[in-house]
Amino acid sequence: MSRxxxxxxxxxxxxxxxxxxxxxxxxxxxxxxRGGGASARPANRELQLATSAIRQKS
Known part of the structure; x- marks a missing residue:
């Protein structure tokens, strides 16, 4: 593995x-x-909020 x-x-x-x-x-x-989505993974909402915060900084 390369690092x-x-x-x-x-x-x-x-x-x-x-x-x-x-x-x-x-x-x-x-x-x-593919049948997943935010409802299948509650942590996905946290990731979306973090991504939104990054976008607002730019």
């Missing part, structure tokens, strides 16, 4: 967080389409 350490600048960190939010935006409907 990498990221030490991003502030601008790079913002872009990485934005990318993760976009990936999550695509992932959630895919999970719902």
């Amino acid at each position: 990498f350490r990221l030490l991003p600048t502030a601008a790079q960190e913002a872009r990485l967080l934005e990318h993760c939010a976009h990936a999550r935006f695509i992932w959630n409907p895919a999970v719902t389409a």
